[in-house]
């Protein structure tokens with residue numbers, strides 16, 4: 001969700017803006033900080049004469065041996081790039097080249113923080129970050145981007161001594177949004193709703209969609225219904241943005257406003273800071289801003305730099321309460337980050353393997369401090385796989401299981417909300433933190449459901465989500481434990497299962513899915529024939 005988001009042209013011209021403007025359900029984090037004080041070990045902005053030209057060699061020398069492994073999706077190669085050279089390349093790819101120095105510097109710090117915070121995001125692919133909008137886009141560095149990286153070299157944003165989560169969007173429309181209002185569970189004390197005076201006078205935008213078009217967009221993300229009759233605002237967030245919408249004539253009949261925006265098109269419907277009127281079969285949205293509005297406002301940062309604010313002041317506005325800290329003083333989650341620099345940029349390193357395959361065919365990663373061991377999880381998975389594959393007649397080995405140490409890490413890796421316990425896809429399982437699973441039925445039960453989902457997924461690739469999820473829950477619990485749904489019970493729509501608006505709604509939809517599966521299986525007998 002990159003920064004080119006804030007290029008003014010993209011704001012003005014919806015047609016050439018790309019949907020990469022902002023991450024789909026992948027909140028991009030960035031952070032910054034403001035330091036008031038205290039112990040500033042390093043001057044915030046190193047003294048860099050305005051006209052100094054920096055080279056790639058300067059950036060490499062300034063990286064202190066810290067290297068990022070970047071995966072290039074087009075051809076699959078992985079390149080090791082020194083940290084500061086990477087920051088300058090991302091900045092060139094994502095910032096408005098005409099923005100003033102202070103805005104470039106604020107962004108460079110945000111990019112560096114995001115980079116280190118998310119360094120292990122693609123660990124199972126054998127690298128740190130990819131080169132697409134899923135992570136951060138790179139371009140050849142420019143004199144401007146190299147200067148901004150050098151002026152802020154090694155500076156990151158921290159909260160309580162830890163790297164902060166950094167989010168940003170193009171334009172807040174006059175008031176930023178609290179993170180937890182967009183992504184339930186993402187409650188960071190420095191990502192609060194604040195007035196932004198430099199954006200208050202922006203003109204409103206107006207856009208219309210027909211009910212038909214909105215219905216088709218909702219159907220694409222899993223809603224069902226004969227006819228969408230109307231859409232109404234159903235509550236606001238603390239910043240005044242729309243929180244939820246009521247959908248008459250669709251199932252489910254409610255959607256989080258952020259999901260609605262992504263369903264319609266995040267470029268077409270620029271933000272959730274809108275009012276809504278219905279004229280005949282047309283819905284007219286009148287709104288402000290562009291993007292989710294959480295964290296730094298890119299347009300606002302540029303305007304603040306123009307009126308003379310420093311990078312530090314800009315960061316203080318958008319990330320109140322963060323500290324600006326030299327990276328040498330911060331614990332980086334994955335120590336491989338400090339691997340001595342052995343190669344120059346552009347030199348490819350071998351694609352790392354996930355690790356030697358285990359005899360069981362199950363590869364497990366757990367957090368360093370985890371009380372649950374990898375072999376516990378391997379044992380649960382192996383037992384579940386042995387047992388369930390006899391029942392189902394399918395196999396998915398080898399498989400990879402990753403136990404996350406925080407809900408944030410789980411949420412970032414899976415793009416699912418915090419109330420989901422496990423996500424099974426292909427041959428990979430992501431598990432929410434063990435402490436969380438313990439409150440939700442237990443780690444072993446979660447592993448079992450996830451293994452069952454992998455085992456049935458191949459047979460159900462073209463079917464509604466309730467068939468796959470219902471089957472996984474049905475088989476993982478044992479057939480007699482599940483009560484078939486009554487004849488009149490409607491099976492959940494994909495949206496009810498995948499875009500639930502609350503933990504309670506999620507649990508209800510899952511339990512209806514397993515009941516539906518039990519009911520339909522009783523009719524057709526063969527589990528693969530359920531639909």
Ligand SMILES: [Zn+2]
Nearest residue numbers: 129130134135
């Ligand atoms: Zn990525």
Ligand SMILES: [Zn+2]
Nearest residue numbers: 172199297300
């Ligand atoms: Zn703003």
